[in-house]
Amino acid sequence: MSQIDNPVQNLKTELEQMFQMVSTQLSKAKDALTGFDKDLAREVVQIEKRVNGQELQIDRIAENFIALYSPVAIDLRFVLAVLKINNNLERIGDIAEGISKYINESAVPFDAKLMEESNVIPMFEAAMRMLEETKMAFEKEDTSIARKIFKSDDYLDHINIEAINCLTEGMKNDPSKITDALYIISIIRKLERIGDQLKNIAEEIIFYIEAKVLKHAKLK
């Protein structure tokens, strides 16, 4: 192991911890939504503080790495990717916190029929699977796994469109369910944004390993 491998491995470990914290947040947010569990929802909000702290720590370590080691080539691409992935994960944490706040705001559980028809829980589970795959792609430095994320995001986008249509119909048919429908639409929109963040992370993984820039590219 050369001298530069130690800080690289350290950064990798810190980011893997960030992945794990955000994964835990998402998992608890899903369970909180499924069971309308306000205590679990409050836990997600508490974890968010630690996620923010971890983000700042990773930024600091990355800054020191650049200052002290003047990285080039793959090491430079790695630290640039880490900074972006760090930011993307923090945003996913924000989204999980946002979903949990909806649960705390609502006095009663969301309408079960709307929840089922909108596929919000399967969408949540799909987003969680995407996060696990993205984490694996990063840990194993495997760009073939990273490339699968793009297809998974298409699936989330598809559920998003169908869910919005279904919930819109639901609101027209029964105005008493408008409040619940709006909450569920907001949750679905947030889940769709998680997919976008994970897609960005996949692009960064491919960038640092293959030196290919896929951001804004039509074909991936």
Added chain:
Amino acid sequence: MALQFIYAIVGRKKLSGNFMSYKLTADNINVWYGNYHALKDITVRIRPNTVTAFIGPSGCGKSTFLRLINRMNDYIDGFRMDGQILIDEKNIYSKRVRVEELRKEVGMVFQKPNPFPKTIFDNVVYGLTIRGVNNKRILEEACESSLRQAALWDEVKDDLKKSALALSGGQQQRLCIARTLAVKPTVILMDEPASSLDPISTAKIEELISELKQHYTIIIVTHNMQQAARISDRTAFFYLGELIEFDSTVNIFTAPKESKTQSYITGRFG
């Protein structure tokens, strides 16, 4: 000019139009010192008014290749070269080439500053005086022009009669560059020109190199990869006598194609 005159006499080798865009071309260069095969099948093309950096571990052949360009290896016992090196389309190893004229065209700056034990003025104009230039006005103009180009004029203009040996290390190195410039080369070779200097002097030399490339073609051997990244347009990585990769400096330091290049520049070599 003298070099062009000599080549006009011996005739020019007709080359394809593509060569017109290169200042220096080296094709299939192999070098031996006795039985030791020091350079293996090197081909390089260098455009005019660029800075090219040669990097690689000690003993890789980068200084050997550099010294081919002004034929400094000619003096080494057992030296033998195959291949062809052209500057401005002319074969510098042609038997009719006068090496003294070549070294006017191709100047060299060494790792350790080597001012002569003479005055600053005499150091700068030395190359002109040994060629028979003795007009005082011409020598003074050449001295000022060269010292200005070397970013040293303001520091020494009030005492050109001072001994060059009294200057600081960084000033001595800039004096050596001025001395090289006085004979109006078109190519400047630099073999680790800043490695014995402090960081401030190094920064001045690097700034100077960036300015000089507007008028000269510069090739620099350096062990300092950050320096190569800062000042060169293209970088050649040598290893065990081979040219492993030669590309724009940006490409070499962001996404090198060869794994050996990546290992070397990221400090993972060996």
